[in-house]
Amino acid sequence: xxxxxxxxxxxxxxxxxxxxxxxxxxxxxxxxxxxxxxxxxxxxxxxxxxxxxxxxxxxxxxxxxxxxxxxxxxxxxxxxxxxxxxxxxxxxxxxxxxxxxxxxxxxxxxxxxx
Numbered sequence: 213x214x215x216x217x218x219x220x221x222x223x224x225x226x227x228x229x230x231x232x233x234x235x236x237x238x239x240x241x242x243x244x245x246x247x248x249x250x251x252x253x254x255x256x257x258x259x260x261x262x263x264x265x266x267x268x269x270x271x272x273x274x275x276x277x278x279x280x281x282x283x284x285x286x287x288x289x290x291x292x293x294x295x296x297x298x299x300x301x302x303x304x305x306x307x308x309x310x311x312x313x314x315x316x317x318x319x320x321x322x323x324x325x326x
Contacts, residue, residue, distance in 0.1 A: 226316040231323050234279035234286050234315040237298075238308040241274065245303055253303045261297040265290045279315045286312060 223230045241250060254273055262269050267290060268281045278294060280286055291312060298307035314320050 228323065231320075232279065232283065232285050232315050233312040233322060234277055235291050235294075235312055236310040237269075237271070237276050237278060237294075239274045239298070240305040240307070241303060242305055249303060253301065257297075261294050265293055267294070277315065288312065 217225070217227070222228045226232050241253075250273060258269060261267075262278070263281075266281055267278050267286065270277050270279070278286060278291075291309065295307070295309040298304065298309065301307075312322060314322060
């Protein structure tokens, strides 16, 4: 594919200076947790960890992708805030939060900050 793209095309493809970052989550719930407790956890997660930080979540109850609710990239501070929120929860055995990654092209490296 051509590497000499116009700014408009780079923006449309979310590449180069328009790269958008997010992160993946893997949640491991405690074995004896009731379905109602999982639902309550997910409601709190969406309200307190996602919406409060301007983030969106796509996925299931144990695995998903976090990105901004609008166009742009998740900051390292937002990622750390979600990780801290998850680590403080008693409903989970563990919560794995990936490093920031390109949400459109996960196999591509993150662009260095210019």
